[in-house]
Amino acid sequence: MKQNNGQTPNNENLRVVIRVRPPMAREIRDGKFISTVQVAPDNLQLCIFDYHAIELVPDEDLEQYVSNPSNYTLHQFTFDYVYDQDSTQEQVYNTTAALSVDSTLQGYNSTIIAYGQTGTGKTYTMHGFSFNPNSDQLGIIPRSLHNIFNHIQMKSNSSTTFMVRASYLQIYNENISDLLRDSASLNIREDKKRGVFVENLSEWAVRGPAEIYQLMRKGNAKRVTASTRMNDTSSRSHAVFIITVEQIEEKAEGKSAKVGKLNLVDLAGSERVRVTGATGQRLEESKKINQSLSALGNVIAALTENRGTKPHIPYRDSKITRLLEDSLGGNCKTTFMAMISPAIDAFGESLSTLKFANRAKTIKNTPIVNQDGDQGALLRKYQLEIQKLKSELEERTKQPLENLVNELEKEKQKALEDKQEAQSAYEQRSKDLFKETELRKQLEEKISALNSQMLVGGQKIEETPQFQSALEKQQRLIRQQYQEKLTELEKERQSIEEDKAQTDKYKQLLLKQRDIMIALTNRLNDRDETILQLQEELDVYEKLQKENEDQLHSKQIRLEQFEELLLENKVEIPLVLQNQKQFNKEKVVDIQNDLQIQKLESIPVQTLHTNQQVQSDALISYELKNQIEINKQIQFDLKLTRTELDKYKNELDQLKKKQNTEQNTLIENARKSVDRILEQLTSQQSEQSLGNVAKELNQLQKMLKQGQQPARGHMKGQYSFSKSTSDSPNKIILINKQNDQMAKSTGQLVKLMQMKPQPKQNQSPVQSSKLKQKQKSVEDLWSQI
């Protein structure tokens, strides 16, 4: 067995306690756990078993192996307190942390440092992973604050005033950051009044337990965020919760102030971080953790070496040692809490932690109460401020309200006047400024005008600023004009393009119209052909109609014969037959008749046999029915033919009317011609005039022949209706006859006229009587016309 020290722990300024955490589920095999640590019942001593080559022992032999003393070496330690695995948070607080809190309340600087391998319970001991004030899991931080508030409450009737503030920081990769406020990396400063402190670290006044949890939540959330981002940062960073308690006590001899500070430090895992294989951020992080923990070890080593001379303490080698300068060998009451795991796997780390803790025991701290002088500065400042405000308020309450109102009114008036004054001053300044600007502008223009007229010595004219600026101006102008021209051209191009598009559109439209015209012309041609075909069909229909009429007639005769036959057989003439007869007589095709025939058809056949007639009756009846069918068909055909005929007759009438007007014009012309002949015959008896008459008559004859031919030709070529269809053709024929007669008479007359005339003077009475005769015959002719 090795006895590591024989000292009894009695240094109340620096206490070292050990806490052994309970085994974790993963460390228990088959419900059995082999612990390397044994805590003495007095809670002051602890043994740690160094089992030799235990890793080579099979699981089943372990129990026997560990019970044999020859298989292990025992290390024994004595501390201020040793908590075994069954210790509670409350016990830890009451027997260790509460002492630090008390010191703080007395005005000392106190520090509790949790040291140990990762996963040994440092954070659990400091925080406790609970925000419930009644939870037994609460760690040292919340319990300390509860304790402080209880203390304050107990003193509420006394003349002591308290002020409690909290700060929370983190050191990660040698950077200090505020866990209660977003901030950049913070720096450590030191001054005579405050000692070592973190510059710009936020301090939060805490007035009750609720605010403690608020701050813890806030800080832990920030630490957790960092953890998720930086992978288990929480065990790779140092976290320090600082509680400052300021108090001023009023005593008969005067006021006394005290300031106590409680630093609750949760260090990064003390295990040696393996640097091998780590790169980048991990490597840097590992280096920094090792660096800061070694610095801590070095500081403790330097503090505990007993050389007689004042040694150099390397506080400045790391942020954490610098920050804890007062706590390590300075003005502070410090408690080291070393956490260890009882598991065999953790033996090496546990032993080194215990050795470290054991060494720390010899650190000598010299704490003093931070009292009077500048202590409690903030609280004092606040108190003075409150005092000042109170007296001011008192002063004001002494004055009557009216005075205050008047004063206010005066102040208001003054403020208004000030405002007006300021405004007018501002306006004046604005005016001045404007004038000044104008003046400067004018001067500048003048200078440039003068400059432009001067040649600058030692310089080429084109290098002078005046020339350059003029050139630039000109270039700007040209560029602008060029740009404008370009825009114009672009506009023109666009409009041409639009016109082109429009023209194309019209062209397409015209082409379409042309196609439509062609199609229409084709259709007209088709129509012409159809008309010609219809004309031919009309001829056929006419023929058909004639035949139908003949057929109808023969049917009529047949019916009459049937009637006679019925009479002979003394059969009553059926109503059907009577009606049919009547119908045939009228030869009228209309809807009424059609309806009647339908009615007849609906008469039952039996009605025709009422008289129980012989077979011939049935035959007759059958014949009759057939006949009715045929008649119906004929009537339908007739109806169709009539409609067609009516159509063509209308067209014919129009043509006739046209022809009549032409004939009338012809007759009128002929009449005029005859008038002229008569006039010549009566007025001039010369050979010349007779020749003229003969010519005139010849023309008349030709005219009459021409007038007849086209009309007749047209009639013959186009239509050939019988006289009975209309009375207009009769008229035409009559006129044609008259024309023929006139032509004949005119022919005689021409012959007469063509006889060689005698000279005037040799005219004999016979000749004059002949002339009279001619005249008479012409007059007769005229009267015939």
Ligand code: ADP
């Ligand atoms: P560290 O901060 O030292 O890395 P933690 O405080 O995070 O370790 O503890 C690691 C785990 O062990 C946590 O789950 C914690 O609840 C548990 N633990 C530590 N100490 C104790 C204890 N004394 N009693 C019960 N559980 C504990």
Ligand code: MG
């Ligand atoms: Mg932790």
